Amino acid sequence: MSTYIPIDSASSPLGQAASTTTAVGASLAFDDQRHLTAHRWLVDESYLLDQQDYDAWLDTLAEDIHYFMPIRVTTALGTGYDTAKDMAHFDEDKYSLSRRVARFDTGHAWAEDPPSRLRHHLSNVRTFATENENELVVESAVLLFRSRGDVLEPSLLSVGRVDLLRLEDGAWRLARRHIAADESVLRMQNLAVFL
Amino acid sequence: MRDAADVLANVRRGMLPAHIYNDAEVFEAEKERLFSRAWMFVAHESELPQVGDYVVRRVMDNSFIVSRDQAGEIHAMFNMCLHRGMQVCRAEQGNASHFRCPYHGWSYKNDGRIVGMPFHKEAYGGEEGFARKGQRLLPAPSLGIYNGLIFVSMDPDAEPLEDFLGDFKFYLDYYTKQSASGVEIRGPQRWRVKANWKIGAENFAGDMYHTPQTHTSVVEIGLFREPKAEKRKDGNTYWAGKGGGTTYKLPPGTFEEKMNYVGYPDEMVERMKEQWSQEQIDVIGRDGFMISAASVFPNISLVHNWPKVAEGDDVLPFISIRQWQPISADETEVLSWFVVDKEAPEEFKKLSYKAYLMCFGSSGMFEQDDVENWVSLTNTAGGSMARRLLLNGRMGMLHDDSPVVQPLTEDEFCGPGVAHVGYGEYNQRHLLNEWADYLEKPAPVPANIHVGAPQVDGECSSETAAQCSSEKAEA
Numbered sequence: 141m142s143t144y145i146p147i148d149s150a151s152s153p154l155g156q157a158a159s160t161t162t163a164v165g166a167s168l169a170f171d172d173q174r175h176l177t178a179h180r181w182l183v184d185e186s187y188l189l190d191q192q193d194y195d196a197w198l199d200t201l202a203e204d205i206h207y208f209m210p211i212r213v214t215t216a217l218g219t220g221y222d223t224a225k226d227m228a229h230f231d232e233d234k235y236s237l238s239r240r241v242a243r244f245d246t247g248h249a250w251a252e253d254p255p256s257r258l259r260h261h262l263s264n265v266r267t268f269a270t271e272n273e274n275e276l277v278v279e280s281a282v283l284l285f286r287s288r289g290d291v292l293e294p295s296l297l298s299v300g301r302v303d304l305l306r307l308e309d310g311a312w313r314l315a316r317r318h319i320a321a322d323e324s325v326l327r328m329q330n331l332a333v334f335l
Numbered sequence: 336m337r338d339a340a341d342v343l344a345n346v347r348r349g350m351l352p353a354h355i356y357n358d359a360e361v362f363e364a365e366k367e368r369l370f371s372r373a374w375m376f377v378a379h380e381s382e383l384p385q386v387g388d389y390v391v392r393r394v395m396d397n398s399f400i401v402s403r404d405q406a407g408e409i410h411a412m413f414n415m416c417l418h419r420g421m422q423v424c425r426a427e428q429g430n431a432s433h434f435r436c437p438y439h440g441w442s443y444k445n446d447g448r449i450v451g452m453p454f455h456k457e458a459y460g461g462e463e464g465f466a467r468k469g470q471r472l473l474p475a476p477s478l479g480i481y482n483g484l485i486f487v488s489m490d491p492d493a494e495p496l497e498d499f500l501g502d503f504k505f506y507l508d509y510y511t512k513q514s515a516s517g518v519e520i521r522g523p524q525r526w527r528v529k530a531n532w533k534i535g536a537e538n539f540a541g542d543m544y545h546t547p548q549t550h551t552s553v554v555e556i557g558l559f560r561e562p563k564a565e566k567r568k569d570g571n572t573y574w575a576g577k578g579g580g581t582t583y584k585l586p587p588g589t590f591e592e593k594m595n596y597v598g599y600p601d602e603m604v605e606r607m608k609e610q611w612s613q614e615q616i617d618v619i620g621r622d623g624f625m626i627s628a629a630s631v632f633p634n635i636s637l638v639h640n641w642p643k644v645a646e647g648d649d650v651l652p653f654i655s656i657r658q659w660q661p662i663s664a665d666e667t668e669v670l671s672w673f674v675v676d677k678e679a680p681e682e683f684k685k686l687s688y689k690a691y692l693m694c695f696g697s698s699g700m701f702e703q704d705d706v707e708n709w710v711s712l713t714n715t716a717g718g719s720m721a722r723r724l725l726l727n728g729r730m731g732m733l734h735d736d737s738p739v740v741q742p743l744t745e746d747e748f749c750g751p752g753v754a755h756v757g758y759g760e761y762n763q764r765h766l767l768n769e770w771a772d773y774l775e776k777p778a779p780v781p782a783n784i785h786v787g788a789p790q791v792d793g794e795c796s797s798e799t800a801a802q803c804s805s806e807k808a809e810a
């Protein structure tokens with residue numbers, strides 16, 4: 141038995157054009173060059189996100205990215221779904237992500253001015269080959285710690301991610317990200333962050 | 336609540352004791368007097384499309400199963416087993432013909448009626464000791480539905496929902512009745528914010544004044560073309576019945592042109608014309624006002640905006656409904672749904688969903704900045720200095736209480752209620768005056784409900800009258 145229900149871009153109203161590449165076989169050995177490459181990519185990305193260097197982050201995203209974080213719901217075991225139908229926290233393409241980043245650059249995005257202190261704690265990374273040599277599926281866990289000001293308790297967001305990384309013109313880019321929130325009710329005041 | 340008379344008197348003259356936004360005593364009074372009586376939104380019928388579908392929603396700290404039974408009827412049932420009080424349904428949504436309590440196995444149909452008690456005969460002596468007939472999960476004290484929106488009141492003697500909403504129904508139709516099929520609502524996104532529930536309700540009800548400042552960034556990035564200061568103050572705020580909202584003044588043109596201007600395709604506009612009254616059409620077509628944010632007392636809000644969702648100049652409208660579910664004096668769970676007309680073209684639904692996500696909800700670019708303000712405000716309102724401070728909530732009124740601008744005449748605005756052009760806190764005052772009226776009235780004292788109490792001389796004296804009569808009728 142497993143409680144794991146994978147997230148599928150096809151279940152999103154906006155995910156129809158997303159890549160459908162899937163993982164093939166068991167996870168790659170931790171000394172496999174492809175795993176090392178993917179792991180390094182995720183670590184570097186975590187630093188970009190912690191530092192809110194979103195312009196640089198945007199450059200690491202493929203043009204056809206589907207960045208998707210459905211809403212998790214509590215359902216009885218065996219119900220067959222654990223996300224809300226046709227609704228998400230994030231359901232983004234490159235355009236909408238670029239607007240979010242542009243907003244942070246205006247100097248008038250009060251939600252992050254003063255900025256939060258962010259730490260994306262990254263772990264449980266495993267990499268899978270795909271049918272395509274230039275694409276890898278990478279799974280990871282992220283615990284985002286977010287602290288604002290000096291009065292409020294910090295907030296935490298725990299998620300699992302399944303990414304598709306693609307080698308394009310010599311650089312690996314994020315072509316698809318499925319984010320499984322581990323809470324049905326987020327204990328974070330807004331998602332003026334990326335995962 | 337300390338100094339209740341002073342607090343309410345000050346609120347009524349537009350002077351707001353700052354601590355009402357973070358005060359445990361005020362919150363207790365709200366629970367006891369307001370949320371025990373007012374109509375509260377729980378779900379929309381479209382969340383329960385099939386027989387057996389259910390969602391579990393709270394009214395404050397009370398869990399209710401909202402279900403569609405085998406006959407298609409909607410129920411809201413207190414989610415507590417009649418035996419030991421266990422939560423009968425622990426999932427948030429699903430489809431079930433029955434709910435079985437995990438503790439001792441009592442089971443209930445999806446209309447609430449009890450159908451199974453393990454060892455009924457051996458343990459209770461059968462019907463002689465515990466008559467199952469007429470026993471059911473407690474129904475919500477009052478249930479009402481308008482345009483598919485399901486409301487619950489904790490007051491068994493609540494006035495009918497439609498009377499409560501009053502003339503605000505006129506405006507609610509813009510959001511929830513754009514075709515004969517009504518709307519579908521998706522979600523909710525749920526998240527907690529360390530903010531008092533009233534702040535969001537007040538903001539959506541009438542705060543056009545914050546738009547140019549709080550939401551500067553979304554105009555700068557070209558997401559939204561409207562909220563520039565000079566545009567926003569040309570709109571009006573209206574209050575009617577138990578709700579009120581804000582509007583934008585649109586460029587001249589016919590009703591159809593104005594609906595096109597905010598991004599509705601012709602086929603949707605045609606269906607709206609079939610659904611809406613001449614006055615509802617004239618508010619937009621003749622008077623030139625397009626509905627935007629609104630609140631219904633006490634704690635639901637609506638929003639209608641029309642951002643750009645791709646490169647180019649096209650805009651696309653979206654609608655959201657949200658509930659500010661109070662958790663405590665300084666914490667609110669936001670439940671935010673996306674709303675779209677059932678008959679809208681698929682492509683419209685898709686892009687409207689995208690528009691919603693970009694603007695509102697947990698990740699929305701408008702909402703991100705709103706919440707930052709509200710959390711900060713709530714935090715500041717918790718201190719002792721805030722107890723001394725009466726904030727000025729009198730925008731739009733002179734010292735003698737006369738309005739800065741005269742209300743719109745019937746020739747200028749044919750919607751019901753009172754409307755004023757420009758910035759003002761008329762609606763926030765309406766909302767808080769309702770709040771004061773509720774807080775002034777003593778709490779209702781509903782009768783106790785006894786589960787299968789022993790009967791004396793064949794009388795069901797310890798049952799509530801309603802349950803007793805229904806039992807007798809079925810017997």
